[in-house]
Amino acid sequence: MLVLSLPFRGPDELIHFYKAYSISEGNVLCQVKVPPGAAKRSGPDSKWVGNEIPHTLQVTADRTVQKIKLPMPSGAIASAFNVPMRSSPRAFVNYSGWSSIAMYSPVGYAPQVAGILLGRIFSLSPILLMYLARLFNLLVFILLVSLAIRWTPVGKWTMVLVAVMPLTINLAASVSADAVAISLSFLFIAGVLKMAHQQPASRLGGRQLGFLALLALLLALSKPPYFLLVFLFLLIPAKRLGGRGRYAAVFGGILAGTVAVAAGWDLLVRNVYVGRLASVSPSLQISYILHNPPRFAWIMLRTAYTYKTFWPKTFVGGIGFLEVNLPVIFLALYLLALVAVALLEPVDRTPDLREKGVSLGVFLGITVVTLATFYITWTPVGQRLIDGFQARYFIPIVPLLLLVLANGRLSLKRDWIVPVSVLAFSGVSILITMVYMVRVYY
Numbered sequence: 001m002l003v004l005s006l007p008f009r010g011p012d013e014l015i016h017f018y019k020a021y022s023i024s025e026g027n028v029l030c031q032v033k034v035p036p037g038a039a040k041r042s043g044p045d046s047k048w049v050g051n052e053i054p055h056t057l058q059v060t061a062d063r064t065v066q067k068i069k070l071p072m073p074s075g076a077i078a079s080a081f082n083v084p085m086r087s088s089p090r091a092f093v094n095y096s097g098w099s100s101i102a103m104y105s106p107v108g109y110a111p112q113v114a115g116i117l118l119g120r121i122f123s124l125s126p127i128l129l130m131y132l133a134r135l136f137n138l139l140v141f142i143l144l145v146s147l148a149i150r151w152t153p154v155g156k157w158t159m160v161l162v163a164v165m166p167l168t169i170n171l172a173a174s175v176s177a178d179a180v181a182i183s184l185s186f187l188f189i190a191g192v193l194k195m196a197h198q199q200p201a202s203r204l205g206g207r208q209l210g211f212l213a214l215l216a217l218l219l220a221l222s223k224p225p226y227f228l229l230v231f232l233f234l235l236i237p238a239k240r241l242g243g244r245g246r247y248a249a250v251f252g253g254i255l256a257g258t259v260a261v262a263a264g265w266d267l268l269v270r271n272v273y274v275g276r277l278a279s280v281s282p283s284l285q286i287s288y289i290l291h292n293p294p295r296f297a298w299i300m301l302r303t304a305y306t307y308k309t310f311w312p313k314t315f316v317g318g319i320g321f322l323e324v325n326l327p328v329i330f331l332a333l334y335l336l337a338l339v340a341v342a343l344l345e346p347v348d349r350t351p352d353l354r355e356k357g358v359s360l361g362v363f364l365g366i367t368v369v370t371l372a373t374f375y376i377t378w379t380p381v382g383q384r385l386i387d388g389f390q391a392r393y394f395i396p397i398v399p400l401l402l403l404v405l406a407n408g409r410l411s412l413k414r415d416w417i418v419p420v421s422v423l424a425f426s427g428v429s430i431l432i433t434m435v436y437m438v439r440v441y442y
Contacts, residue, residue: 001432002134002173004437006072007064007080007127009320010174011392013097014061017130017175020112022051026121030095030102030272049102049272050095054088059125067215070323071365071442076175080127085120096274100377101177107221108177111140129265133175141172152190153197154351157422158342158402159186164426165334166317166326166433168395178392181222185396188215196235197349206241213254220262225369226396234358279380288382289372300371303386315391317433324440330432337400337425342405345418346352363400 008014022030033048063080063298064072066403094259095102106113115136143161149156162168163186172179191212195204212233220227233254275281289296304311316334351359370393371386378388394401412418 001169001434001437002131002138002440004169004434005134005170005174005320006121006441007130008061008175009065010170010176010440011178011318011320012098012101012363013174013176014065015123016052016109016112016177018057018093019095019101019104020052020109020133020175021116021129022056023055023106023109024113024116027051028106029218030271031092033271034091038091046098047082048092048094048272048273049099050093052090054126055091056083056085056088057126058091058093059083060130064127067309070440072315077127080196082124083125083127085123085125085129094127099272099274102274104177104223104267105221105265105269107218108180108223111136111180112175120130130132130169130175130180132293134173137175137179137284138173141179141183144187147185148186148190150185150190151194152399153349154193154347154406155342155345155399157345157402158280158338158406159190159399161338161341161426162395162398162402164430165395166319166429167314167315167392168431169394170319171395177222178395181219182396183227184215184219184222185226185229186399188212188219189232189399191215192232192235195240196222196237198356200310202240203242206237207251209241212255216258217261220258221265223396224262224361224379225373227395228362228369230255230258231365232358232400233319236356240313276379277380280374280378281381284381285376285379296372296375298369299375299384299386301382303371306385307389311391315394318390318392319433319437320441324433324436326433333346334429337422338402341418341422342402343407343410344412345404345406346413346415347408351403351406356404356406359400363397366397367394 008017010016018031028050033050035048040181061243062079063083064077068076081260112133115132115134118136119132124132145159149159150164152159168182171182195208195212211253214232216227217231233251236247236252239245241247241250273282312328312335313322313325317324319326371389376391377385379386
C-alpha cells in the first residue's frame with residue numbers, strides 16, 4: 001500500500017505532508033497572514049493560514065499529483081526523484097481550505113516528523129521524504145496496534161480485521177495524522193479492557209494508571225473528539241483501585257487533565273480557523289444547535305440516511321481521493337465479516353450489560369460530538385445535512401461498537417476457525433484492493 005499509493009494521493013495527504021515538514025523545522029503552530037483586501041471578504045479568503053516551506057516540495061507535488069490526470073503518466077514519479085532539496089527558495093502554503101488540519105497538534109505527526117528529519121539529515125529529495133514519512137507512520141501504527149491486539153482480552157480478531165481494512169491500511173501507509181489517532185484509540189481501548197478483565201484481579205499500580213492517563217492526553221491532542229474515550233475508565237471495577245474514593249479521585253483527575261489539554265490546545269490554535277464558506281459561522285451554528293436540539297438530532301439522522309450508500313465506501317475502502325472504487329459487494333462482505341467475527345470469536349469472559357452499555361454510550365457520544373464538530377465548522381448555518389463527514393472517523397472507535405456483539409452463546413468452540421478465516425479473508429481483501437489500485441493509478 002505504501003508503494004502503490006501515488007505520492008500525496010492519500011486522504012488530504014499533501015497538506016499533512018506540508019504540515020509535518022513544517023513541524024520538522026520547529027514550526028509547531030501555523031502562521032496567519034492577512035491577504036490584500038481581506039477586510040472586505042469572509043470565509044476561506046478572509047485570511048491565509050499555513051507555513052513557509054521549500055518551493056521544491058510544491059514542485060514535487062505538481063509533478064506527481066496536483067496537475068496529473070489518472071492513470072499516472074509513465075515517468076511522472078521517476079521525474080520527481082530528480083527534484084533536489086538543496087538551496088530551494090521558500091514559499092508560503094495556504095492551508096485555509098483545510099483549517100481543521102491547520103489546528104492539529106504535533107502529536108499526530110510525531111512518526112512522520114521522525115522520518116522527515118532522518119531524510120533531511122541525508123539531504124534526500126522531497127519525494128523520498130514523503131516515502132520516509134509514510135514508512136515511519138506505518139511502522140508506528142503496526143507497533144501500537146499489534147500491542148493493542150496483544151493486550152485486549154476481548155475482540156482480538158475483530159480488532160485485527162478493522163486494522164487491516166483497506167482504508168485503515170491506506171491511512172496508516174500515508175502521511176495522514178489519522179494513523180496515530182487510530183492506533184492510540186485502539187491502544188487505549190485495549191488498555192482499559194485489560195485493566196478491567198485482568199486476572200488475578202489485583203490492585204492497579206500508579207505506573208499502569210499513569211500510562212493510561214498519558215494515552216488519554218495524547219488522544220485529546222491527536223483528535224479532540226476522541227478524548228471522550230476517557231469515559232471507558234468506568235469499565236474498570238472500583239475495587240481494582242482500592243475503593244470508591246480513590247477511584248473517583250483518579251478518574252476525576254484523568255478526565256480533568258484530558259479536558260484541560262484539549263481545551264488549552266483549542267484556545268491556542270483557534271485563531272487559525274477559517275470557515276470553508278462565508279456562510280459557515282461556528283458561533284451562530286452553536287447557537288442554532290442549542291436552541292434546536294431536537295432538530296439537530298433529526299439532522300444527524302437525516303445525514304446518516306442520505307449518505308447510507310456513501311459511508312460504507314468511506315469506512316472500508318475509500319482509497320486515495322475516493323477514486324479507487326472497490327466493488328459494492330466487497331464493501332458489504334467486509335461489513336458482514338466484521339459483524340460475524342464479533343459474534344463468533346471465542347471469548348474467555350463475555351462482557352456484561354454494564355460494560356456493553358458503557359462501550360455503546362462512549363461510541364455514540366464520540367459520534368455525536370464528531371458530527372456536531374463538522375456541523376459547526378464545516379456546514380452553513382441551519383443546513384439540513386452535515387457536510388464533510390466521512391465514515392473513516394468511525395475507525396478509531398468501531399471496536400467499541402463491535403464489543404457490544406461479543407457473546408458466549410454464538411462463539412465458536414473451535415479456536416482455529418476465526419483466526420484462519422480472518423487471515424484468509426483479509427489476505428484476499430488486500431489483494432483485491434491492490435488490483436483495483438493498479439488499474440486506477442497505473
